[in-house]
Amino acid sequence: MYILAPSVLGADFTKLGEQIKRADQAGAEYIHLDVMDGEFVPSISFGMPVIKALRGITKKIFDVHLMIEQPERYIEEFAACGADVITVHVESCKHLDRVIHQIKETGAKVGVALNPATPIETIIHVLDLVDMILIMSVNPGFGGQSYIDYSTEKIRSLRNLLNERGLKTDIQVDGGITSDNVNVVLDAGANIIVSGTGVFKGNLEENITRFHEIFKCYN
């Protein structure tokens, strides 16, 4: 199943609620929420109060991407705010296995994210414990960056590895993706596409339709 996850980091924050409702009505399956702490990544974005407020305006899947140090401190709180999928970075978890089980305990789906330079070997032992693997195709911290080309090979290797193990785990790709280059990551085996600038810059409805038209060729 192919899924579009607009990253609200690309939205106009003066019209945040309105833009999320529009993304919902235009058919976006997930809403991708980037939480940044100014430690794991250079920038600070938003946290629980914003997610809780947005939970009241859409029933779409809340896909919460935690770019924070020691995420185990906040897992239950993010779940209580309405996160449906909680993604943590392998680079920020000293005890990844424990954090994965902590997320499962809340009832949320588990995502594990890898920075561009982090090899997929770091997660081979937990592959069958997670629902989604997030391949970062930019260095995390900011929207609007360019896609890093070697991500494509990484996605392909991960999909091959999952296939060898008989796993249908979701592969999400995040960073620098628009309808102009999404084919590259879909061809490599990704099935959940995060896009901030590619959705919110220009006409939101047209952008979402364009992504979905491309997905049809893969379904």
Ligand SMILES: O=C(CO)[C@@H](O)[C@H](O)COP(=O)(O)O
């Ligand atoms: O997690 C992040 C950045 O750290 C992303 O979710 C970005 O917000 C995606 O934005 P674009 O690269 O699509 O503009």
Ligand SMILES: [Fe+2]
């Ligand atoms: Fe993200």
